[in-house]
Amino acid sequence: MAGINAAKYMLGETVRMLKCGKVSNLISVIIMGFSLLVLVIFILVTLNVSMVIEKGMGEICVYVYLEDGVDNKITEEIRAELLGIESVRGVVFVSKDEALEKFREQLGKNSDILEELEANPLPDAFRIQMKPESNTSLAMEKIARTAAEWRGVDDVRYGKKWVERGEKLVKGFYMTDFALGLIVFLSVIFVISNTVRLSILSRRESVEIMKLIGATNMYIQVPFVIEGAIQGIVSSLLAMALLWGACSFAGRYLPGLGFFRFEGVVGFVVLCAFLGSIGSFVAIRKFLKR
Amino acid sequence: MLVYEIMPGEKRIIAGVYHLSKVLGRHFALKDINFQLANGEFVFLVGASGAGKSTLLRMMYMDDIPDSGQVIMGAYVSTRIKRSDIPRLRRKIGIVFQDFRLIGDRTVFENVALAMKVAGTGITEIKHEMTNILTRVGLYHKRYELPGALSGGEQQRVAIARAVANKPAVLLADEPTGNLDPMVTRGILELLFKINSGGTAVLMATHDVELVKSFGQRIIYLQDGKIAKDKEMLFRGNLRESISNSRVDHRVKKFTEHSIGEDDDGKRES
Ligand SMILES: Nc1ncnc2c1ncn2[C@@H]1O[C@H](COP(=O)(O)OP(=O)(O)OP(=O)(O)O)[C@@H](O)[C@H]1O
């Protein structure tokens, strides 16, 4: 019975807090919502940029050019050898005719100059796609060295300079991004914990009175913790809604701009509910201990 | 029904302060305070501003702990009490202040009900009791008002109703009439007497000697943190004897409605 009364009381108090503190709750939620917005914008930009990077890096391929007039058997041997390499995901054969056709397409209306050619000067080639996890200049270098020795292979090429430069850029990006992310995250935590503290401070009088009439810490804390969780949920939903609006607007100018997946949104909201209740708990705890 | 007319055997000590000293800032706010409170007693604690009345009461509801000596409230001893037991103690005593300390955004009913809710009482029982309590303080008709809509005297009545809602063994009142004019003061005092006649011991701090003298109750005079005079001194020997016997303390735990026993809510409920 006492347990049920206590639960009823705590729920009642929470509802009451939400009802009575409508304005201050709204202000808190808006402040939290906007600071969370900064955080989710940051996360989304990071995700989108890293997606572009992944895609860009994925487009870098190693080409294995074959000697002119190599027979089918040797070509197939080379294919098998290449597929046997750990870091290789796939191999595509590009015949000299295909290559010429592609070249012609790239030249567009200037393709006339190709008419002068007596024979196709381009070699047959294999285009190697690397596994994403081993898409590094080191792995490419290794393939280039090994394959160059094989019978029937004329040359191996990849955008060595580009790959190396790209890798530096990516590394720099992630480091700056991580540092920035840490700053954003800490600021958000700071803003939110201050908001929570203020909202508790504004009710310090009734908390004092509760203590005087013999309310246990549990009775005092639980409504605050539930309120914190609700504020976390509402403010994270607000941040997500704002971001979604901004995204669908920006999407017109930046096609391919991705939004979080549904699971991502749910995860974020749950995390914020958790952080909200923890934040309230820590704040009220400190206040009660004094 | 003056205290010293009651036979010593009939009395039970429900609260005691023993060799209590407290330093605040660089001075003794209280120095070697000794007194006891029997069940059903009404005691005025009189002293000038700064004499240490509020400090003494704070030690009694264990908002602060003595630097030396101890306070015993029923089964709770200041030197041994656990943090988690303080709320339990507070539910067994009532506290009233000069500034009422009502929650401004709750109605009269809700303010009083809160004390009962906090003690784990169900809403059905609260509603049932509330008619009684609010009628007793003469505010049943104003139960849906907010404190801000009430006069000072009425607010203090609400505070008193809240303080006695859980049928406490002791009511501690710190200058409950300090903010009120003489007419209203009288009404509040009468209410406190009425509550006292229901069995609750009352310890009321005030600086108004003249007001208090006319009632013939026991008066403890506090001066610069020391007890200057205590009518109860007359039979101090007897009380000392009864309280120094630790078995008495245990018996105190056991008594019924008007005791500050250990919290037995859980046991009774299950
Ligand atoms: N927090 C504190 N720090 C330092 N000194 C304090 C503190 N609180 C109280 N005092 C001092 O302790 C003494 C007793 O104060 P207390 O408030 O108990 O007096 P009081 O009898 O209740 O006075 P009043 O009638 O004005 O309420 C005073 O000298 C006061 O200055």
Ligand SMILES: [Mg+2]
């Ligand atoms: Mg005082």
